[in-house]
Every structure is written in structure tokens, then in C-alpha cells.
Amino acid sequence: MPSAGTAEHLTAVDSAWLKMDEPSNLMVINGVLVLDEPITRDELAGVIEERLLSIPRFRQRIACDGKLRRLRWEEDADFDLDHHLFRCRLGPPGGQLALQRTVSNLMGAPFDPAHPLWHFHLIEGYDGRAALMVRLHHCMGDGIAMMLVLLSMADPAGRERLWREDENPFRALFSGAHCDLARVRHLAERLMPEGMRLMLQPAESLAAAGRWLKGVAATTALGRLALRPPDPRTALKGRLCPDKKVAWSRAVPVGEVRRAGHALGATVNDVIVAAVAGGLRRYLLARGEAVPPRLAVRAAVPVNLRALEGMDRLGNQFGLVFLALPVGVADPVKRVAAVHRRMHGLRASAEPLVTYGILKAMGRAPLALQRGVVSLLAAKTTAVMTNVPGPRTPLDLAGKTIRDIFFWVPQAGRVGLGISIMSYAGSARLGVGTDAGLVPDPERIVQGFEEELTSLLEAGHVRDASWIWGRTDGAQSTRN
Secondary structure, rough: OOOOOOEOOOOOHHHHHHOOOEEEOOOOOEEEEEEEOOOHHHHHHHHHEEOOOOHHHEEEEEEEEOOOOOEEEOOOOOOHHHHHHEEEOOOOOOHHHHHHHHHHHHHOOOOOOOOOOOOEEEEEOOOOEEEEEEEEEEHEEEEHHHHHHHHHHOOOOOOOOOOEEEOOOHHHOOOOOOOEEEEEEHHHHHHHHHHHHHHHHHHHHHHHHHHHHHEEEEEEHHHHHHHHOOOOOOOOOOOOOOOOOEEEOOEEEEHHHEEEEEHHHHOOHHHHHHHHHHHHHHHHHHHOOOOOOOOOEEEEEEEOOOHHHOOOEEOOEEEEEEEEEEEOOOOHHHHHHHHHHHHHHHHHHHHHHHHHHHHHHHEEEEHHHHHHHHHHHHOOEEEEEEEOOOOOOOOOOOOOOEEEEEEEEEOOOOOOOEEEEEEOOOOOEEEEEEEOOOOOOOHHHHHHHHHHHHHHHHHHOOHHHHHHHHHHOOOOOOOO
């Protein structure tokens, strides 16, 4: 890894994500951390200065070589934390609706290219606690890299101290200092065992396939991708505008979903994705659209290609698969079975390597050609859907426990729907981000998801699963 003072060019893939920015679709990862008590600006600034700014990338802006026109990272000589850390206060009553409006408004704000491409917003007055909105441009890193950055900023909460607070091993990951990757992996597996399996298994499996994936399978996957017809036109597709809307679900107990999935012969992810498809089905029906039994809309799903040896590098190391969501299937249990079959088929696909190769080529291509490829792929897709596994135990930030984490994935081209699943401390949250002109009410999709998930839990293992939504989960419902 280059040292802090060494010039480093953007990789072709990171350049592609940077050049995908459009006024109606910024390539920015937006997330919210809810702390269990208020935090001052000075306390937050102290953590950022001590831990985040030890990572060179967060002090670097993007510049262009004059002759070669290659993009590179360079130190921001005028770096000032005031360009990146902001405060605002919610008006009374300061609940979820107020936070939802604030986050929606902030999502459409572009970064100043003269400075590093990230912001922290300290949102005060949220139900007696504090919310931190974190905004990071996708060219800086993917969801896995950003989760590791979060681990470098935080510490395990409560009694389970895996390291001394002044010896967080994750802090060395992206700093350019020596990093003991074996110890980092061991600790990461303790903090998020299922997450590490989901992160590393695809990369290791694809690497093991070797030349076969680069040959016949890759050619076949490329042909299928090119010949795939456009997605059907629904209320979820159309012309975009700069305004965005967001919503998020109440906390979903992962253990209960796992039990239901076991009873239904499916995984946790299968059950949640099937509930998402059901939520979209309910939304389309409520909009008065016909939903025939065979209707499916595709979601572009990131697949990690980052091996263990690449854990200490930021940037983007993932490909995409295109999952057909069976929104036309009315029966929730049959919908789970359909998702399970389709996910199983994609696991052995070379599509992630093919799309990663396309992204690399796009990063080197002229902007007009890149936008043409993005438009072509976007026509075949209705949504971007990602699942980021987080720690199974709570984290502390500046001595305050992080109670909830939820986020929204960016969508490239003319895709106006983003679906994000985040697990943390035994629960999962669904985040839905939409184009305000297409879907002005994403909370209705979330409501449909919760209703569908309740049905699946009842089909899987209990008669009445409505009790799961009665738990105190740190957020007021938008339907209260």
C-alpha cells in the first residue's frame, strides 16, 4: 500500500464510479448511525481527527494529471474539518419523520470536488439521542471497505473488550502502517462471523475456479448479460429527478428470521429478499398496476471479490449479479422458494467477474461511451440491492453506544430504487431510497416488507409474529 506521501492513481473501477455521478443520481453511500445518547461536535471531531484522518484517503482530494488525464489522489493542502463536519437540529417532536425528511434533503447535495469526498452530519434532537449521517463517495470504497472503516473508528461496547481502546487493530488497515491481517481477520470473525463468511466466500470461490471462469463461463455470462431484455416498465422505473426520499424498517430479529428460513428450507437472505419482493408487489398493486404471476423485476446485487489479502485496501472490489425478484408470485412461501432457486443459480455464475471487467473497461473509456454502457445496463435493471453484514455485538463511538445502523445504496444511470439490508447487533434493518418523482412514498414499500416478513415468520415457525414489531428498537415508526 502506498505511503501517505506517495502519489496514487485511481483504479479503473474507482474511476468508473466517480464518472457515474449525475445530478439525478449521485454515487454516494449514505448511512445513519443512531447513538444512544447525545454527542457534542467536539467529541465527534475528536474521534474523526484521531481515527478517521489517520487514513490518508480521507485527507485526499481527486486531481487530474495534465498530460495523461489520469485521475489521482492528492493531499488536500487546504484540508479543514469544517468542510466535512456539519451540525443541524431536528424540529419538534424530533422523531423518525423529521429525521427521514432531513436525510432525504441531504442525500441530493453534491460534494465540493476541491476537497475529499465525504461528509459527517451531526443531527441533534433525535428522540433524546443523536444521529450521525455519514456520506462517502463510492469511488472511495465499497460497502465492505466502509464497514472496516467503521470498525477502525469504534470499539466493542459493554464488557466484551477484544482489545484495549488505544490499540484498535483495525486502525492500521488503511493507514499505510504495518497491519497484522491474520489478527484482523480473527477479530473480524469474532465480531461478525457470518459476515466474514459472506464477504470472503465468493472471492475465494471465484478465485479457485481460475481459468475456467475466465474462459467459457465468462463468455457465456457476457452473452447472457448482453442479450437480456430490458426490465418491464412499472411505477418503479422512469425519468429521474434530483430529489430523493428515504425510509427504513423497524428492527428485524435475525435469529427469528433464521429459524423461519430453516423451516422453509431457505437462508436468512432468501427470506428477507422474498419479503422485499412481496413489499414491491404490494406497492405496485396499491398504485393500481397489474401484477401478473410471471412478473419479475431485476435487482443488481453486489458480490464481493475482495480476498483476505485485499482487506487493507480501500476502493471497490466487487462485481454484480442480476437477480430477478419474483414480485408476481402471490404466495409468500412459494416466493421464498423462487428466490432460493434463483440465488442458488447465481452463486455459480461468472457474472460478478464479467461485470467487474466491464467496470474496469468503463473506467478507462471516454465518458460518453461509459454513459452509454451504464444506460444499457440500467435498462435491464429496476433496483440496486445490497446486503452488508455488520458486527453481531454493539459498538461504541466516542464512548456512546451505537444503537442502530441503516444505510442507502446509490443507483447508477436511470435506476431510481435502492434497497439496502444491514445487520447489526442481532437485528437487521431495511433501508429504501427512491427517486422522489417516481416513488414519493418509500415508507409504503417498507410497510409492505414488514407485512410480508410477518407472514413468512408465521409460515416458518410461529402462529403470530406481529410481536416482533412491538420491541423497543430506538426509532419511532412513521406510521405512529
